[in-house]
Amino acid sequence: MNPNSKKRQVDFQVIAQWVNEGDRVLDLGCGRGVLLEYLIQKKAIYGVGVDIDFDKILSCVKRRVPAYHGDVGKLLAQFEDNSFDRVIFSRSVELLDDPDTILTDALRVGKRVTVGFVNHGYWKNRFSFLQTGSRGINEVYPKPWYETLRANHFSALEFESYCSARNFKIEDKVYLRGDWRNECKVLPNLLAGYAIYDLAK
Amino acid sequence: MNDSEQAAHFSNEGEVGVVEYQDFISRKPFQFESGGSIPELCLRYETYGRLNEAKDNAVLLCHALTGNHHAAGVHSIDERKQGWWNFMVGPGKPIDTSKYFVICSNVLGGCSGSTGPESINPVTGTRYNLDFPKLTVGDMVHAQALLIDHLGIDRLHSVIGGSMGGMQTLQWTIAYPERVGSYIALACCARHNAQAIAFNDTGRQAIISDPGWKKGNYPDGEQPGDGLSVARMMAHITYLSDAGMEAKFGRKRRHRDADEHFDVEFEVESYLRYQGQAFVSRFDANTYLYLTKALDRFDMHGPEGTLDETLKVVTAPGLMVGFTSDWLYPPQGNREVVEALLRLGKDATYAELAMDAGHDSFLLRAPKLDNLIRSFLAR
DSSP states (O other): OOTHHHHHTTTHHHHHHHOOTTOEEEEETOTTSHHHHHHHHHHOOEEEEEESOHHHHHHHHHTTOOEEESOHHHHHTTSOTTOEEEEEEESOGGGOSSHHHHHHHHHHHEEEEEEEEEOTTOHHHHHHHHHHSSOOOOSSSOSOGGGSOOOOOOOHHHHHHHHHHHTOEEEEEEEEOTTSSSBOOSOHHHHOSEEEEEEEO | OOHHHHHHHHHTOOOOOBOOOEEEEEOSOEEOTTSOEESOEEEEEEEESOOOTTSOOEEEEEOOTTOOSOOSSBSSTTOOOOOTTTTTEETTSSEETTTOEEEEEOOTTOSSSSSSTTSBOTTTSSBOGGGSOOOOHHHHHHHHHHHHHHTTOSSBSEEEEETHHHHHHHHHHHHSGGGBSOEEEESOOSBOOHHHHHHHHHHHHHHHTSGGGGGGTOOTTOOOHHHHHHHHHHHHHHHSOHHHHHHHTTTOBSOTTOSSTTSOOBHHHHHHHHHHHHHHHHSOHHHHHHHHHHHHHOBOOOTTSOSHHHHTTOOSOEEEEEETTOSSSOHHHHHHHHHHHHHTTOOEEEEEEOOSSGGGGGGSOOHHHHHHHHHHHHO
């Protein structure tokens, strides 16, 4: 098993706490459907995953997770207001072409929107850039830039100011340290490696 | 799954081998949705694998417009041509006949042994021709349900089909939701767009304007061959793709110095003319008119114009597969069915395959398609 796979599931427990039994959940950028499979088993949700990659959809099929192969923004437009209890972006907002439009539409379709992402403001990122002038390879960015998807990283602080500019209510938030395991209670924009937000309109 | 596992799958595969068709004959009058009826009907079908004791391992395959009941195997040991989905159906294959009892019937209205316009009307002793009632996809599915009753099967493990077979599959999910355990519909749509209707009507006009058509009453053993072959040539183009044709034919020439200016010159001309001629020898012109019309009229949108109102009765989990190069039934038409199902909170999956063979991609062996169907059925 991939040593990163446990780490990849870092936000599952946090998200599962926010999900209610039987919720309707839309996971945008669902990957192999592991989170939805977990939520289906733990919380008996109705879940739908969306991904742009065929092999990810195939994995969802194997996990019995309903999945839609295609563009996140185009599918969101097909749903009525509040038709899902929760829309989840787990490390996928940074991959979107038009994050502002899609986050706004996700809040139309979902009563709540969960966003989990690597905090670009994490001190090791700052330190390696200052010291070497490069992004570096560390616990939150385990691969060099050329082995990762085209991603538009941002910090926890930037995300919060965006939410406030758009009047999105931050109902809850959890920061994790660089190990993506222990909670980070102080100076999150500097010390958190991972941030998870629960948004409402 | 990696490539070596994939190869292992292939090597564990067997063939269904020599198969024989059977005829299911219902002596009761069959009512069509249009209001017409026929006094009795025959459906020709084949089965592969064994029905288990609980009778819950049956998989119904629905064939495409010009397909038939012969989905897998060969009819004799010397025959080289296998059934239309032979690579998909057999022991160890994605639709595994060591697990499933697979059924495929020629559709009602077809011309490969099931009752259709070419059949003899027992009341008059002559061919139905245009006296055959107006036909719908719903009628085809209703007739298949009679066959399933006859086989003693209450509920199908799965219903699977591509193109017109995909439309029958979708029709099964709304006409008999309680009898469908799961479904896979490939390269299809909830209704024809204007382009699909346009192509079909151009084909029909080629047939109808052939003097040999004789208002549908061409004699037994004759066909409006010129019209039917042109209809087939044109339709065949819509099953392929620009890239696929370019790779297969390009501008390759058959005869560099054709005697007559308009004789076959390019490979692609030779290929299409052959396809047209071969079609005339195996497919009845009136049947082609009836089936294409049934497809044009097929529309899963309800009276208020939405798919949601029709699909709300669906209970089975489903998989729809679109193909990127399919310009006859483009991915969008497949996708929108799944979008409606997901709006309704159904268990539905949409997968899109990047294959360059056009609409006919679903009839070509591809590891990703194999894997998708195998995985969906195995869950």
